Amino acid sequence: xxxxxxxxxxxxxxLARNGRSILHDVSLTIAPGEIVCLLGPSGSGKSSLLRCLNxxxxxxxxxxxxxxxxxxxxxVLALRRQxxxxxxxxxxxxxxxxxNVAYGPRLSGxxxxxxxxxxxxxxxxxxxxxxxxxTDKLSGGExxxxxxxxxxxxxxxxxxxxxxxxxxxxxARRHIWQTIAKLRRELGLTVLWVTHYMEEVQEVADxxxxxxxxxxxxxxxxxxxxxxxSEHLTAVFAAGQLN
Amino acid sequence: xxxxxxxxxLPRVLAALALVALAAIISRWQTLDLEKHxxxxxxxxxxxxxxxxxxxxxxxxxxSPAAILLILAVMxxxxxxxxxKRGQGTPHAGRVALAAIxxxxxxxxxxxxxxxxxxxxxxxxxxxxxxxxxxxxxxxxLVMGRVRDEVNGRTPQIEAALALGATGRQAANPYxxxxxxxxxxxxxxxxxxxxxIQLPGAMxxxxxxxxSPLEAVQLQIIVMYMLIGAASFTGLATIWLxxxxxxxxxxxxxxxxxxK
Numbered sequence: 001x002x003x004x005x006x007x008x009x010x011x012x013x014x015l016a017r018n019g020r021s022i023l024h025d026v027s028l029t030i031a032p033g034e035i036v037c038l039l040g041p042s043g044s045g046k047s048s049l050l051r052c053l054n055x056x057x058x059x060x061x062x063x064x065x066x067x068x069x070x071x072x073x074x075x076v077l078a079l080r081r082q083x084x085x086x087x088x089x090x091x092x093x094x095x096x097x098x099x100n101v102a103y104g105p106r107l108s109g110x111x112x113x114x115x116x117x118x119x120x121x122x123x124x125x126x127x128x129x130x131x132x133x134x135t136d137k138l139s140g141g142e143x144x145x146x147x148x149x150x151x152x153x154x155x156x157x158x159x160x161x162x163x164x165x166x167x168x169x170x171x172a173r174r175h176i177w178q179t180i181a182k183l184r185r186e187l188g189l190t191v192l193w194v195t196h197y198m199e200e201v202q203e204v205a206d207x208x209x210x211x212x213x214x215x216x217x218x219x220x221x222x223x224x225x226x227x228x229x230s231e232h233l234t235a236v237f238a239a240g241q242l243n
Numbered sequence: 244x245x246x247x248x249x250x251x252x253l254p255r256v257l258a259a260l261a262l263v264a265l266a267a268i269i270s271r272w273q274t275l276d277l278e279k280h281x282x283x284x285x286x287x288x289x290x291x292x293x294x295x296x297x298x299x300x301x302x303x304x305x306x307s308p309a310a311i312l313l314i315l316a317v318m319x320x321x322x323x324x325x326x327x328k329r330g331q332g333t334p335h336a337g338r339v340a341l342a343a344i345x346x347x348x349x350x351x352x353x354x355x356x357x358x359x360x361x362x363x364x365x366x367x368x369x370x371x372x373x374x375x376x377x378x379x380x381x382x383x384x385l386v387m388g389r390v391r392d393e394v395n396g397r398t399p400q401i402e403a404a405l406a407l408g409a410t411g412r413q414a415a416n417p418y419x420x421x422x423x424x425x426x427x428x429x430x431x432x433x434x435x436x437x438x439x440i441q442l443p444g445a446m447x448x449x450x451x452x453x454x455s456p457l458e459a460v461q462l463q464i465i466v467m468y469m470l471i472g473a474a475s476f477t478g479l480a481t482i483w484l485x486x487x488x489x490x491x492x493x494x495x496x497x498x499x500x501x502x503k
Binding site for chain 2: 054055056057058076077078080081084085087089091092093094103104107108147150151154
């Protein structure tokens with residue numbers, strides 16, 4: 001897929017921790033409004049790559065660009081409001097659903113009116129009556145929806161999803177796919193999605209990157225990579241022979 | 244003093260040894276295997292306290308501000324080292340402890356002198372400083388340990404907050420409150436029950452030395468208030484210094500995270 005003005009561009013990113021190489025010479029692009037899945041076995045560096053994109057882990061300068069700007073030159077807090085993140089563990093704060101959704105705007109001194117909270121819950125496919133619920137009374141799927149609404153409250157243009165369906169049952173998982181697809185359609189969100197569910201990839205992804213031992217091993221559209229006669233590494237990975 | 248009344252209580256001290264001897268005999272008889280520790284501890288206590296007694300006698304006689312400050316610095320240094328060792332797991336624990344205890348103790352002692360509650364004389368400041376610094380040391384190591392445990396246990400929530408645009412301080416704030424609570428609770432609780440369960444040390448000492456109970460009680464009230472002050476000053480300084488050791492300048496959690 002030709003990406004003329006990529007929203008995110010990663011150029012030759014390498015990352016090491018305690019002398020151990022985690023990412024090696026990774027380059028990729030994500031176009032505005034694209035849903036890109038990042039596939040790979042455990043320990044292949046998927047989450048580490050994702051964390052570099054909102055600087056939860058600091059990348060080297062001149063390796064990651066957002067709309068052409070080196071993200072290490074940007075104000076880190078502004079970058080994180082622009083690039084939302086949803087984790088595998090919803091990691092909700094104690095309190096009500098509304099407290100969680102209003103958290104980001106409150107940090108910058110903007111209280112969210114109840115109507116806006118209801119809109120955000122609706123975007124995450126939750127009824128407005130959920131606003132007052134305590135977060136410890138939610139199911140796993142509901143909690144993950146609240147964490148999506150919480151990320152949307154900052155008005156991001158990109159969502160980083162770190163295995164958001166990893167702890168959910170198949171029905172709740174499918175529901176999250178539909179929500180994210182709708183968000184892309186309605187808000188034009190760009191999405192980078194870490195997963196190891198092939199079904200998820202086939203359902204939601206425009207493009208796929210396969211990460212093996214911290215290197216990009218394969219890239220392309222899922223239909224192309226996963227054709228029955230495909231010899232792509234992604235198809236080998238999908239068949240469970242790289243795990 | 245040193246020349247006139249060196250050790251007139253020595254016979255009573257030696258008589259008290261009977262208690263130690265009895266304890267050692269019980270340990271031997273019941274094969275508790277404690278007698279060696281009991282005897283070592285008793286000998287150490289005797290030597291350390293007699294030595295500190297002579298040292299204090301000397302310093303009280305000299306009563307020079309420089310000597311007082313030197314003693315305070317040594318006490319603070321030892322307290323910082325001890326609390327730093329107990330606070331392991333916090334990056335730069337030793338430096339955090341030394342700075343927090345110095346701050347808490349200096350502010351408390353400074354206020355006590357400035358408000359005219361105690362004079363800046365060796366005889367008043369050094370025993371008071373011992374209580375203040377010892378108490379600050381305990382609060383500091385409790386709070387530091389708790390900050391470490393909270394940051395480690397709440398990593399997902401803290402990173403979620405950072406990802407939403409929170410500063411390190413904002414992300415950690417709810418858990419820092421818990422940590423400060425845990426450091427302050429022992430002194431607040433013992434202040435609530437003081438005199439109901441046991442008579443505290445300062446008061447007991449004064450009564451034994453012949454002061455009237457009312458005199459002793461007044462000093463004890465001052466001591467309790469002073470310890471609450473020292474605990475909160477030190478606890479706040481510990482929180483303020485300890486939490487930032489866990490964050491980088493770019494509001495990233497500086498913990499060894501497992502890669503998925």
